[in-house]
Amino acid sequence: MVEDEGIRRYVAHAILWIGIAIVAFPVYIAIVASTQDNALIANGQMSLLPGGHFFEVYYQTIFVGTSGSTREPVGNMMLNSLVMALLIAVGKIAISIISAYAIVYFRFPFRMPIFWIIFITLMLPVEVRIYPTYKIVADLHMLDSYAGLALPLIASATATLLFRQFFMTVPDELLEASRIDGAGPLRFFWDTLLPLSRTNMAALFVILFILGWNQYLWPLLITTRDDMQTIQVGIRKMITTTDALTEWPIVMATAVLAMLPPVFVVVVMQKLFVRGLVETEK
């Protein structure tokens, strides 16, 4: 541009690094705390440098859990979170892509009303239907089960809209060509449409996996057994006991473990993540 940008550029670098420091500081503190002795932390004497208890704390966290509040190994909580996140992500994609396929590639009575019925669920997040949904899940005997954790969250207006949008851009010639080859609707879906949707599915999967892993309110309500709780619910229970008894290094190690999978996904699959985020918000 017209002005000499030299100084401005240094200022920009400085502001960005300050921003990064602010964003990273809480996580740095969590990592440091997860390597220290609980007695020091409880006295308010925590050091700002890593301590020497890394292996011991993480071993206890993953395989044993806290000795007080929840005796559930965090490794098991992570497994529950993983199963739930995968069920939610895969489930949402699967049922949304087939309903979008039906809505775009077929003409049938009630086609548009069905589309609207799915669309309006955007306005019914779990927070506004907490207790009635809880009652239904209880009546169906799905409390403390993976089905109960995932099923009520699996419908997705956003994913359905996204696939519908994408299918509309697929050239009609493809369908005509596969029809000439003698392919029926299921063949066309499986051999042509699904491979074309791969990038969309991957981008959506990244977002939905993070969303699923980070679920909190719903698992909090419907899991009562310790061995069914997810890591997000587990960490809350760890700080339930009176302050003095909270085992902070284990709590912080759990926080780090809870962040690890979704943060890893964002950093490693950044392109897909950004694409998924921007597309689901359209």
Added chain:
Amino acid sequence: MQKQAIFQSKLLPYALVAPQLAIVLIFFYWPALQAVIQSFLLQDAFGLSTTFVWFENYIELFKDPAYFASILRTFFFSFAIAVSSLSFALLLAVMADKPLRGSMLYRTLLIWPYAVAPPVVGVLWIFMLHPSLGVLARYLRAMGVDWNPLLDGDQAAALIILAAAWKQISYNFLFFLAGLQAIPKSVFEAAAIDGARPMRRFWTVTFPLLSPTIFFLLVVNIVYAFFDTFGIIDTMTRGGPGTSTVTLVYKVYSDGLLGGNLGSSAAQSVILMIMVIVLTGIQFRFVERKVTY
């Protein structure tokens, strides 16, 4: 808009929409309907009989100063979270939009907090600002601040706002950066040739051109503050001290948890539903405008 090339089949399309339709009807519409019905009923203390009472539950709710306070609080939280997070994210995005070395690295280092779950955000911040052991609380006390968010309601509210705004920075940053990159560089050059200094260029060129993004993010941030702060509040303050951090969603949860008044809890759900409908409506009207923009 409709496809010209389609398949003919009587049953297949129904089979394809059936799974989603079943889930939507059983777990979304049925419970929502139950909430609406329940909100017009009054149950006696023993749960033995229910009577239809029209809008009594709603009237009781609006007469309750605690409910009114939680509405105001929710709006205040939303406003504070949105403004602080948006302004900080905009500053960072404007800096990252410059042709800097390592701009991809900056982006990576700024977007990952999106993936941190709200309850974990709560745990991270309460640990740093815990009155007796937090590392930041130490400095606050050294500066003479009587810091105790476990007892002081205003400080607890500030803590929630801070933590919630922190989490939302990355999301806002990402969308601001995308918005900035969509503005043609020639516009800035034209303004620069006209003699507009950088600050002036920002307020007269960048900011107006970014207004669709700002408006979109404002709505998203309000929705976030309404619903996603639940996990932050529940791990940090449990709505306390007293009721000083009870938002509308937290109130639905905690009132229902105590097993108290079912009708009132349902009425609260219905009011929230109406708010979501309004917010989503605003969002979609805006999206349409963005297309024609």
